[in-house]
Amino acid sequence: MDLVFRARRTVTAAGEVARSIGVADGKIVAIEPYDAEMDADRVIDLDDDVVLLPGLVDTHVHVNDPGRSEWEGFETATRAAAAGGVTTLVDMPLNSIPPTVDVESLAVKRKTAEGKVHIDVGFWGGAVPGNLGDLRGLHDAGVFGFKCFLLHSGVDEFPPLGAQELEDALRAVRGFGAQMIVHAENSDAIEHAPAAQGAQYEKFLRSRPRGAENVAIAQVIELARWTGARVHILHLSSSDALPMIATARRDGVALTVETCPHYLCFTAEEIPEGATEFKCCPPIREAENREALWQGLADGLIDCVVSDHSPCTPELKRLDIGDFGVAWGGIASLQLGLPAIWTEARKRGFALTDVVRWMAERPAAQVGMRRKGHIALGYDADFCVFAPDEGFVVDAGKLRHRNPVSAYHGRTLSGVVRGTWLRGAEVTGEEPAGTLLRRGMC
Ligand SMILES: [Zn+2]
Secondary structure, three states, rough: OEEEEEEEEEEOOOEEEEEEEEEEEEEEEEEOOOOOOOOOEEEEEEOOEEEEEEOOOEEOOOOOOOOOOOOOHHHHHHHHHHHHOOOEEEEEOOOOOOOOOOOOHHHHHHHOOOOOOEEEEEEEEEEOOOHHHHHHHHHHHOOOOOEEEEEOOOOOOOOOHHHHHHHHHHHHHHHOOEEEEEEEOOHHHHHHOOOOOOOOHHHHHHHHOOOHHHHHHHHHHHHHHHHHHHEEEEOOOHHHHHHHHHHHHHOOOOEEEEEEHHHHHOOOHHOOOOOHHHHOOOOOOHHHHHHHHHHHHHOOOOEEEOOOOOOOOOOOOOOOOOOOOOOOOOOOOOHHHHHHHHHHHOOOOOOHHHHHHHHHHHHHOOOOOOOOOOOOOOEOOOOEEEEEEEEEEOOOOOOOOOOOOOOOOOOOEEEEEEEEEEEEEOOOOOOOOOOOOOOOOO
């Protein structure tokens, strides 16, 4: 074997246990009792204050490259991911130019990423008006599914689908077994809501009401029911939608749901005036909503916790004037998801095994990755060495994504990522050793 990790605390299918994990050719080839005799070129004895976790899988990341590489890029994003214990990410089809809406634009994106990624990277395709005929080609080229919007996406080159277009796209993707992932906010509901301008967070919150999410999610559920297509609700913020999600699941609708660290960590009540680093869509809501989302995780109604890392330049965040109406909506958190979630999860009595389920196992399953997200035989030797009891204060200037803005700046978090390993090699941030993934081949 090339490598053996000996750890008193390892998160496997058996829970948190003492194990020795053997690695050869980048794969996990042995899982033995802690004291087992194992022959390897290198043996790493982990200290008792760290836990060996599978590398996290973040299926919701906006790398924005090519086209908006001043916002983020493949080198910076994947370095930040690795520093946060993430070993696989799936890049969103929008904010890059061109957006990933046909085979040619996917090829452009892959070429941009080639040789620059420090972790493994896959790609989502986009479903936009007029590209129904491109979806099958993108699927065959290896995208993990298709993203669509039901309202303006924030960038003009990625327009939303109308109700009939969504139904047509769902029938198309169902035909070849792909999934549709949906930004579920209803355009009419938002148009009728009060405007967001100004520095007061409360006004911004009223401009993106829960009702806009609730209506959109109800529509998506019914379309999934009619068409039989597999759908995934992105970044759930409105806890009002949980009962209808439960009903749809009970009825056998093929529905999965994610939420993000910012909805589980922050509350609307505590966001300071003008603090546009907290602006995202759908918005961070009230404390009582946050607790209901945690209950949704406990109940298994929410499957995944993924970052929705969506950074931009400080200028576009309009930190100078602090106007929520004009600032770019998106929170940069790729490097912080694990400690952010662990800090809040442990307060509520959850274990690291729960966090691993939400942030590694279920996201990998959602995109059909069969060698990611678990410490198990035959899986890729992707690991995060995590010190759960060590704390730190977030300094946005020291994070590795491109622009030093983060809603977590100044926050004290529990849990430090001591090291990240990709296919049996430690990720140092120097030589990019990640690969570009295709659906069905990872
Ligand atoms: Zn997003």
